[in-house]
Amino acid sequence: MNNTYKNLIEQTFDFPQEGFEVIDNELYFHDICLTDVIKQYGTPLKLTYLPKIGSQINKAKRWFNVAMAKSNYKGKYTYCYCTKSSHFSFVLNEVLKHDTHLETSSAYDIEIINELNREGNLTKDTYIVCNGYKRPLYLENIVKLIDEKFNVLPVLDNMKELEYYKEHVNGKCNIGIRIASEEEPSFEFYTSRLGIRYKDIKNFYLDQIKEDDRFDLKMLHFFINTGIKDTSYYWSELVKCLQVYGELKKVCPELDSLNIGGGLPIKNSLGFEYDYEYMIEEIINQIKEFCVKHQIEEPNIFTEFGSFTVGESGASIYSIIDEKKQNDTERWYMIDSSFITTLPDIWGINQKYIMMAINHWDIPYHRVNLGGLTCDSLDYYNSEAHENQVFLPKYSDDPKGTPLFIGFFNTGAYQEALSGFGGIKHCLIPSPKHVVIDRDAEGNITTRLFSKEQSHKSMLKSLGYY
The missing domain is CATH 3.20.20.10 (Alanine racemase)
Known part of the structure; x- marks a missing residue:
């Protein structure tokens, strides 16, 4: 019986689909190998894929222009x-x-x-x-x-x-x-x-x-x-x-x-x-x-x-840093950041996002809850917020001991403004680094670091210690 994470996604959804595909058991976002981005910049990580913005604008223009032409x-x-x-x-x-x-x-x-x-x-x-x-x-x-x-x-x-x-x-x-x-x-x-x-x-x-x-x-x-x-x-x-x-x-x-x-x-x-x-x-x-x-x-x-223009250009990427089994039915995967501080709409309005593993698609899966690093009991993501139950690979089953990376996608609208980009966060969780991805005139992928992970010095300066 095939019960890998890849089998689960392909049997549950129409997959691959626009913007997402899996090659060699690793997730690609708009033809970008996300594990390569992680190797270069680490996690937690925010990224913006600029070409998606123009794609969304042109789609809407086409829909309206076609609709207007049809009705004269x-x-x-x-x-x-x-x-x-x-x-x-x-x-x-x-x-x-x-x-x-x-x-x-x-x-x-x-x-x-x-x-x-x-x-x-x-x-x-x-x-x-x-x-x-x-x-x-x-x-x-x-x-x-x-x-x-x-x-x-x-x-x-x-x-x-x-x-x-x-x-x-x-x-x-x-x-x-x-x-x-x-x-x-x-x-x-x-x-x-x-x-x-x-x-x-x-x-x-x-x-x-x-x-x-x-x-x-x-x-x-x-x-x-x-x-x-x-x-x-x-x-x-x-x-x-x-x-x-x-x-x-x-x-x-x-x-x-x-x-x-x-x-x-x-x-x-x-x-x-x-x-x-x-x-x-x-x-x-x-x-x-x-x-x-x-x-x-x-x-x-x-x-x-607004959201339609920029939302689908964004992603938030985390590492799973620990697995905690708190009772017979609840298994927690802890991320290396916080949902409250990086994706505040999850906490504030139960916003749903596309969430998938980035690697280990060839490994069996199980149901989990995702927990953030703050001391707030509401810093979590599970079936109450997700469209359905949250299933992820059993990353401890990887014989090489490679960490499990997960991504939340279409997060490009409002999250940085609502979380206070570069400001003081709950439990002093730092703002993650932000990477901008584009394509040059020949279609080649280019990446640049827009902002580093927030430092303790910037926080202490905001708080009046410097």
Whole structure:
């Protein structure tokens, strides 16, 4: 009977699949031998595979363009990247290589915009969609972009925000309005805390915007926190949004763009299934049908994809440093880092990721729990967080005594920001080293160390000891 780890994966999932294959019992990630990367840099290790970012952007553009062509949709499509998903320079520079626009969330985002412009990686033609609740410094920085003739489009989160622009903007300015959408039925609150209520938007435009020649309302922003899913909740909220757009368009002819936010999902297991083409075609068809029915022009479509853009480019790699059998049924594999400090979404929102062994695919497996190094009882990963039971090779069965390495994949969005990259971590667990992987013009793999593992000196300096 074959009961190796390789047999388990191949019999349970459609494997190999895009981005993953096994050669000589070792896992390859986008044709990269991960054990070679481990030999060079060690573990724990974060890595970013830059070509995946462009691949994701181009996929989405193709899906939307095909959907628009099929329905003879007249509006244009604009792809924006949410900078909050990952602010790293290597991510933003890669994003901007693919005719992509940006969405910001805070005052310091604007400083990144300025730096990218100074470096020549971002032109003033790039859309800068400014979202979020805006404190004074954010508002001030947005106005500076307007004064410097950037293609900036602030999206009003509340009615008071407009007062600042009226007081400080001298020339013409395009603006948007964010709808305060209803939350998912299972959520604790009925309505999003962000945006302006459906019923207030039209009167707000007529009373505060219409007669001021400096401002053109160009965009209605629609965002669903749970993402773009084929649920009655999503479709009903889209219908409400279109109704507001239709009413507003009749009194605001310059309105020409609908921002349907972000939220395309990414693979969180080897068994992940999502029909991207169907969802996008259905969204475009519904918008088209609404516009034809109400005899209004079809809006330009904006999307803001963060996790979808950068999530599948990332991986986190660990060594198993110990095996502990605490009772008759619970077997623990201890990793050389912490889930709380390196993959905080596991701990915070029970986020699921693709998890696989990197080596020892020819060895029998058993069910395990994975434990992190902090003293927190919640620093673990098992069937409660995973899509199914966690099975890994019996690494102690390896006759050569080679350590077992494991990888968590599609971890490229939000984790460094939420864990506080380079800052103080729980139990002073250091931030792992971060490696950036790219391909040169001939397609050859290149690697570079972006950041070393955090040192005790940097921690003590942050804590005031130096």
